[in-house]
Amino acid sequence: MIFLSITVHTFVIANEVPNNEKVTLWAIVVGILAIRIVDLGYWYLFLRTIDYNPTSAFTRFSLGLLFTSTGWGLYCYFLFYKLDLVTISSTLIISCAMACAAISSLSSSKRLCMIYSSIVIVPLSLLALTGEQYELSILGILGLCYWLVILFIAHKNCDIFASTIQLKQSNYQLVQELQSEKEVISKINNELSRSNEALDHANASLELEVSKRTADIHRLSNRDPLTGLMNRKGFLRLINKQISASQQMNNRFALLFIDLDGFKQINDSLGHQIGDGVLEEIAERLTRYSDIQNLGRWGGDEFVMLVPYANTDTAIAVAHATRSSIALPMEVMSNQVSLNATIGIALFPDHATDAQELIQLADLTMYDQKKSKPGSFGLFNEALYTKLQQDITYRDGLRNAITNNELTLVYQPLVHADDLSVWGFEALLRWTFNGKPVYPDNFIPLAEKTGLIIDIGMWVLHRACIDAEQWSSKTHTVSVNVSIIQLMDDGFVSTLDNVIQSSGIDPSRLHLEITESVFADNKKKIRAQIEAIKLRKVQISIDDFGTGFSSLSQLQSLSFDHIKIDRAFVQGLEEGSDTIIRATLLMAKEFNCVTVAEGIESLADATKLKSMGVNLLQGYYFSKPMPNSLLSDWLQKHQDRY
Ligand code: C2E
Ligand code: MG
Ligand code: MG
Numbered sequence: 025m026i027f028l029s030i031t032v033h034t035f036v037i038a039n040e041v042p043n044n045e046k047v048t049l050w051a052i053v054v055g056i057l058a059i060r061i062v063d064l065g066y067w068y069l070f071l072r073t074i075d076y077n078p079t080s081a082f083t084r085f086s087l088g089l090l091f092t093s094t095g096w097g098l099y100c101y102f103l104f105y106k107l108d109l110v111t112i113s114s115t116l117i118i119s120c121a122m123a124c125a126a127i128s129s130l131s132s133s134k135r136l137c138m139i140y141s142s143i144v145i146v147p148l149s150l151l152a153l154t155g156e157q158y159e160l161s162i163l164g165i166l167g168l169c170y171w172l173v174i175l176f177i178a179h180k181n182c183d184i185f186a187s188t189i190q191l192k193q194s195n196y197q198l199v200q201e202l203q204s205e206k207e208v209i210s211k212i213n214n215e216l217s218r219s220n221e222a223l224d225h226a227n228a229s230l231e232l233e234v235s236k237r238t239a240d241i242h243r244l245s246n247r248d249p250l251t252g253l254m255n256r257k258g259f260l261r262l263i264n265k266q267i268s269a270s271q272q273m274n275n276r277f278a279l280l281f282i283d284l285d286g287f288k289q290i291n292d293s294l295g296h297q298i299g300d301g302v303l304e305e306i307a308e309r310l311t312r313y314s315d316i317q318n319l320g321r322w323g324g325d326e327f328v329m330l331v332p333y334a335n336t337d338t339a340i341a342v343a344h345a346t347r348s349s350i351a352l353p354m355e356v357m358s359n360q361v362s363l364n365a366t367i368g369i370a371l372f373p374d375h376a377t378d379a380q381e382l383i384q385l386a387d388l389t390m391y392d393q394k395k396s397k398p399g400s401f402g403l404f405n406e407a408l409y410t411k412l413q414q415d416i417t418y419r420d421g422l423r424n425a426i427t428n429n430e431l432t433l434v435y436q437p438l439v440h441a442d443d444l445s446v447w448g449f450e451a452l453l454r455w456t457f458n459g460k461p462v463y464p465d466n467f468i469p470l471a472e473k474t475g476l477i478i479d480i481g482m483w484v485l486h487r488a489c490i491d492a493e494q495w496s497s498k499t500h501t502v503s504v505n506v507s508i509i510q511l512m513d514d515g516f517v518s519t520l521d522n523v524i525q526s527s528g529i530d531p532s533r534l535h536l537e538i539t540e541s542v543f544a545d546n547k548k549k550i551r552a553q554i555e556a557i558k559l560r561k562v563q564i565s566i567d568d569f570g571t572g573f574s575s576l577s578q579l580q581s582l583s584f585d586h587i588k589i590d591r592a593f594v595q596g597l598e599e600g601s602d603t604i605i606r607a608t609l610l611m612a613k614e615f616n617c618v619t620v621a622e623g624i625e626s627l628a629d630a631t632k633l634k635s636m637g638v639n640l641l642q643g644y645y646f647s648k649p650m651p652n653s654l655l656s657d658w659l660q661k662h663q664d665r666y
Pocket of ligand 1: 436451452453463464465468481484505506507537567568591622623624625642643644645649
């Protein structure tokens, strides 16, 4: 602005001023301006983009401005008296315009703006005011007024500018802060999303692992590890599912309960490894007739098969094929093995609509079938149903039999074969239930199944020993039947001690009758129990000899006192079959055992058995079992008779 004004003034406006003075002043001002432009260029090129100390640059700028404006002031001062009114007026207008322009261009520094405005307006205005011409004085006053207005506006404008800059600065800071916050947030967000991704990934693999483990647990908890078939839990779940499906579709299904015959012997004689191999082979054979998903292993040698959509004929056909397949010889670890199976069949919904009940009925049918015809199959029927109902009633009744005083003992004599003198009595249990007698064959198996036999057996032992101690003859023995469940019970020997002590009986008068078939089981425990019994001088008889599966070597190794030949063989005598009795007698002689024949119903039987060498006889021929109260009468009569 100054450059333009001074140049126009020096070279365009013609007046009285000698050229050299104007040009000299012009040159000084332009020189200062040139220095300022160089300084500006320096700032523009080197300082603008770097972080520099603004104080010295500002000082240089301020000094440059002051020098320039002072140059203009001096220019006006020196030329004032040589200019005409019009030129002075226009010079004052230019000065005012320069001050006006400074308001905005120097708004960053109020002080600089005010000094600059004052230097360019005030000296010229004062010169005009003190001029001789009236018009000049007016011009001077106007100039000073204008200067005051400029100062006021500059004051305001600079404040506004400063606050705008401040605002801008704080805005800038705010934006910077926001920006850095945004950056921090986006960094955190990034990290969060990265951790989320990692978490998602970990979650996904955890879920996968959990579902894999759950599936494994489910599979293991529902499968039999040996055969891979379903276990009880899994099979029951399967039946329940099938029941719901069959109820919805209104169709039937059959349940086959398959029990192997002779598996125990294989296990005992060939070992458990071969036994396991046999079970695996049987499981494989079963899959030929049923989907593996419908097969289960119910217990040791018991398998279950579900046959969907089956009626009676289908179930029988499947049972027939399955049984035949099981009966085929197999080779397990170079051993030729043959066994058979007995199968019980129950149908849904014909026989039962509950999973547990269906299994129970099929099991019962199998059990019943095994008793009458092992190695065959049978279908659940009405008679079995009645028996089942009766079993349930008996089972409930048995629980209170002792407390209700419903149990009694009857005694059957055993006599010496040579002179028929009385050797002792066998205690036989009777149960009066709902006013009617129930025989042991009907309730002892039930008591064994429910475990009630432990308490009942204890009661029998106590009662029999107390009764025997009250008999007039203290030489007569008392024989008590002991079930395998009782014998295997850990508390049996201490019960025995208790009984001997509390009754005061001489232990050698007490005989325990143990059914032969039990010796096929858990030999180690039986041996230990028998040794403990023998240690107490109590005698042991093998009951129902010839009906079980005991091996000779086993019998030889256990020290028995008596062998009781089952009454079935005695009854066989009438049909002329005495081979088994003769063989038993030979064996007993070898083992040094006393022999007893049960079921003597005639004199002929008694005579024949005596001649064969049997030591003791028992049977209806001598007496039916009788209550304790009748024993002395009978004894009297018997002695009178013989
Ligand atoms: P067991 O020990 O073989 O008893 C002999 C069974 O044959 C008795 O049947 C007896 O009444 C019967 N009997 C005796 N002589 C003759 C005869 O000449 N002809 C016929 N047809 N039968 C005769 P009971 O009393 O019904 O006992 C059956 C089985 O119940 C017993 O067979 C025994 O194994 C078991 N038992 C009986 N009482 C008890 C007991 O207190 N505890 C246990 N655990 N079992 C018992
Ligand atoms: Mg007996
Ligand atoms: Mg017997």
